[in-house]
Amino acid sequence: MEDVLTVNNLKTYYYSNNKKVPAVDGVSFRLYKGEVLGIVGESGCGKSTVARSILHLLDKSYTKIEDGEILFHGSDLLKLNAKELNRVKGKKISMIFQNPQAALNPVYTVGDQIAEVLQLHENMSKKEVKERVIELLRLVGIPAPETRLNDYPHQMSGGMQQRIMIAIALACNPEVVIADEPTTALDVTIQAQILKLMTRVKQQFQMGMILITHNMGVVAEMCDRMMVMYGGVVVEEGATADIFAAPSHPYTQGLLASIPSIEEDKEELFSIPGSVPRLTAPVTHCRFAGRCPHTFDKCEGSEPPLFDLGNGHKAKCWLLEDKNGESLQ
Amino acid sequence: MNDAEVLVEVKNLKKYFPVNKGMLRHKTVGTVKAVDDISFKIYKGETLGLIGESGCGKSTLSRMLIGLTDATDGQILFKGQRVGTKGPQSFRKQAQMIFQDPYSSLDPRMTIRRIIEEPLRIHTKYTAKQKLEAVLPLLDKVSIPADALGKYPHEFSGGQRQRIGIARALVLGPEFVICDEPVSALDMSVQAQILNLFKQMQKEFGLTYLFVSHDMSVVKHISDRIMVMYLGKVVELASKHELFSNTLHPYSIALMNAIPVPNPEAVRDRTLLEGELPSPINPPAGCPFQSRCPHVKPVCGVEMPSLKEVEPGHFVACHLFADKEGTL
Numbered sequence: 001m002e003d004v005l006t007v008n009n010l011k012t013y014y015y016s017n018n019k020k021v022p023a024v025d026g027v028s029f030r031l032y033k034g035e036v037l038g039i040v041g042e043s044g045c046g047k048s049t050v051a052r053s054i055l056h057l058l059d060k061s062y063t064k065i066e067d068g069e070i071l072f073h074g075s076d077l078l079k080l081n082a083k084e085l086n087r088v089k090g091k092k093i094s095m096i097f098q099n100p101q102a103a104l105n106p107v108y109t110v111g112d113q114i115a116e117v118l119q120l121h122e123n124m125s126k127k128e129v130k131e132r133v134i135e136l137l138r139l140v141g142i143p144a145p146e147t148r149l150n151d152y153p154h155q156m157s158g159g160m161q162q163r164i165m166i167a168i169a170l171a172c173n174p175e176v177v178i179a180d181e182p183t184t185a186l187d188v189t190i191q192a193q194i195l196k197l198m199t200r201v202k203q204q205f206q207m208g209m210i211l212i213t214h215n216m217g218v219v220a221e222m223c224d225r226m227m228v229m230y231g232g233v234v235v236e237e238g239a240t241a242d243i244f245a246a247p248s249h250p251y252t253q254g255l256l257a258s259i260p261s262i263e264e265d266k267e268e269l270f271s272i273p274g275s276v277p278r279l280t281a282p283v284t285h286c287r288f289a290g291r292c293p294h295t296f297d298k299c300e301g302s303e304p305p306l307f308d309l310g311n312g313h314k315a316k317c318w319l320l321e322d323k324n325g326e327s328l329q
Numbered sequence: 330m331n332d333a334e335v336l337v338e339v340k341n342l343k344k345y346f347p348v349n350k351g352m353l354r355h356k357t358v359g360t361v362k363a364v365d366d367i368s369f370k371i372y373k374g375e376t377l378g379l380i381g382e383s384g385c386g387k388s389t390l391s392r393m394l395i396g397l398t399d400a401t402d403g404q405i406l407f408k409g410q411r412v413g414t415k416g417p418q419s420f421r422k423q424a425q426m427i428f429q430d431p432y433s434s435l436d437p438r439m440t441i442r443r444i445i446e447e448p449l450r451i452h453t454k455y456t457a458k459q460k461l462e463a464v465l466p467l468l469d470k471v472s473i474p475a476d477a478l479g480k481y482p483h484e485f486s487g488g489q490r491q492r493i494g495i496a497r498a499l500v501l502g503p504e505f506v507i508c509d510e511p512v513s514a515l516d517m518s519v520q521a522q523i524l525n526l527f528k529q530m531q532k533e534f535g536l537t538y539l540f541v542s543h544d545m546s547v548v549k550h551i552s553d554r555i556m557v558m559y560l561g562k563v564v565e566l567a568s569k570h571e572l573f574s575n576t577l578h579p580y581s582i583a584l585m586n587a588i589p590v591p592n593p594e595a596v597r598d599r600t601l602l603e604g605e606l607p608s609p610i611n612p613p614a615g616c617p618f619q620s621r622c623p624h625v626k627p628v629c630g631v632e633m634p635s636l637k638e639v640e641p642g643h644f645v646a647c648h649l650f651a652d653k654e655g656t657l
Contacts, residue, residue: 042516042517042518042519043516157605157606159605160605187382187383187543187606188382188543188545188584188587188588189382189583189584189587189601189602190382190605191587191589192586192587192589192601192602193601193602195589196601214516214517215589216517216591217588217589217590217591218589219591220589220590220591220592220593220595221589221590221593240593241593241594244591244592244593244594245594254518255517255518256591258517258518258520258521259517259521259546259591260521260524260546260547260549260550260551261546261550262545262546262549262573262585262588262590266550267528268525268528269521269524269525269550270521271518271519271521271522271525272518272521272522273522275486275487275488275489275516275518275519276486276516276518
């Protein structure tokens with residue numbers, strides 16, 4: 001399969017009060033054409049920072065990409081200057097944000113906001129832009145697009161606003177769409193509609209999609225492959241079906257066991273003790289060691305590599321060492 | 330269930346908000362029927378789950394039950410006694426609330442000790458020593474170390490803050506606790522801890538919960554009976570097992586179909602709901618769900634179906650079940 005985006009050993013650190021916080025600490029992955037890659041994790045695990053690093057959307061006053069490369073068709077996005085990057089942003093790689101109310105500009109009509117992307121990136125006449133805007137609104141399922149394009153964001157519901165966000169992201173037929181918690185702010189019935197829309201446009205345009213979420217249900221439904229992040233690193237990755245069938249990292253096991261199920265009744269839920277730790281660099285132990293039920297000496301002493309379990313399924317845990325022995329890094 | 334003691338009874342409760350236009354001369358141009366003629370009972374010792382999407386009136390209902398907002402019409406009876414915003418002090422001691430957002434529901438300028446002792450300060454004449462004696466064992470039960478008393482809320486994580494919120498709600502020894510989306514702001518791994526704590530506290534103190542949430546799997550886990558709301562109306566009310574094995578109202582069915590199941594192998598034959606929640610300002614006559622319902626009939630546009638008991642303990646408000654034999 002052709003890969004469109006490759007991230008190698010990405011390290012993004014935050015600086016606060018002279019302390020280094022390794023928000024993303026060595027993350028590598030590939031995104032193939034036409035697939036959905038899910039990034040799952042709890043707040044503070046670095047999943048949004050990964051997405052924002054790709055498009056340089058981080059505030060440079062307190063963040064720094066320390067190391068790594070982000071290859072898009074072979075060229076490193078981290079080495080591009082602002083002008084070159086602007087040709088990629090919004091055109092080849094676009095983003096759908098979590099909160100459409102905050103991401104849309106309240107003083108411009110939604111039609112103008114979709115048109116802005118087209119005016120920036122495409123050489124189109126005013127008439128062509130308007131036609132394309134109407135086509136996009138129809139694509140994302142806005143009724144009466146000819147009149148709705150004159151609406152302001154506040155005249156639309158949350159679900160409609162998210163459809164506008166998707167239209168903006170799709171305006172220039174991007175090759176990669178990064179969706180950061182696109183349905184978290186929505187009600188379940190609207191969430192189902194938006195997920196269906198995203199599946200449809202993905203199939204239609206054969207683009208690669210990175211879907212960031214904390215909802216295991218959404219991952220199971222949408223993603224071909226997934227990565228589980230914890231404390232700034234990927235602790236498990238592989239095909240979604242493989243991970244749900246046989247989670248190999250204790251953290252993934254804990255997460256899956258702690259979700260209340262619709263199908264069966266449990267008197268007590270499994271719960272992972274403690275809460276997400278606050279990290280300071282450098283880290284020399286397994287990041288999950290403090291909460292893991294299987295912790296032993298080695299976990300406190302050194303950080304495990306990602307062990308290959310076959311079929312692209314990898315997990316970062318010392319428990320997997322003697323079965324396969326070989327490390328990838 | 331019917332022979333159990335009724336703790337809270339709600340009769341024809343309504344809450345209408347006027348919609349005003351104009352800056353100087355306020356003109357009422359409509360009403361939002363946030364809660365529209367709702368009646369139900371909560372039995373002692375049970376957990377009643379309340380589920381619905383945003384704007385369905387679930388928060389307004391819980392605020393009225395606890396006496397934070399006045400009802401437009403109708404009655405709330407707590408142990409047979411009428412309560413509301415002007416309810417007696419004794420009711421305030423017996424009913425408490427746990428809030429959604431543990432970040433904004435704890436005063437950042439108070440120490441944990443002051444936060445948890447505050448209800449005691451208002452409702453009792455305890456000395457400082459007595460207050461501390463009431464707080465300490467509770468702190469232990471919610472797994473917060475005793476040295477936390479002198480600390481401030483920002484020093485705690487979201488899960489720990491929610492534990493502190495729980496301790497504050499329980500310090501007066503209430504019988505009835507309203508939990509308004511208490512886990513929706515928490516991380517997945519912490520959510521399970523707090524849900525377990527809720528069940529544990531219920532067993533220990535014999536609490537009665539009204540558990541408000543938009544997450545069907547959470548409600549299913551914690552509740553004995555579940556009430557589904559749509560646009561200010563109760564559309565279905567049944568025991569948890571009955572509701573999940575024999576879902577009747579088209580909206581409840583759609584709600585269940587819409588939940589993403591954490592199982593990639595699951596077969597999905599979902600009928601998605603078209604459209605969105607209609608505007609609650611001056612809604613059309615008849616059933617509030619008519620604009621999105623796949624089984625809509627002419628009668629739905631004329632008359633609001635009343636909440637009928639179709640099976641023992643299973644109430645549904647839908648014209649499809651007008652007669653007892655009605656099946657979908």
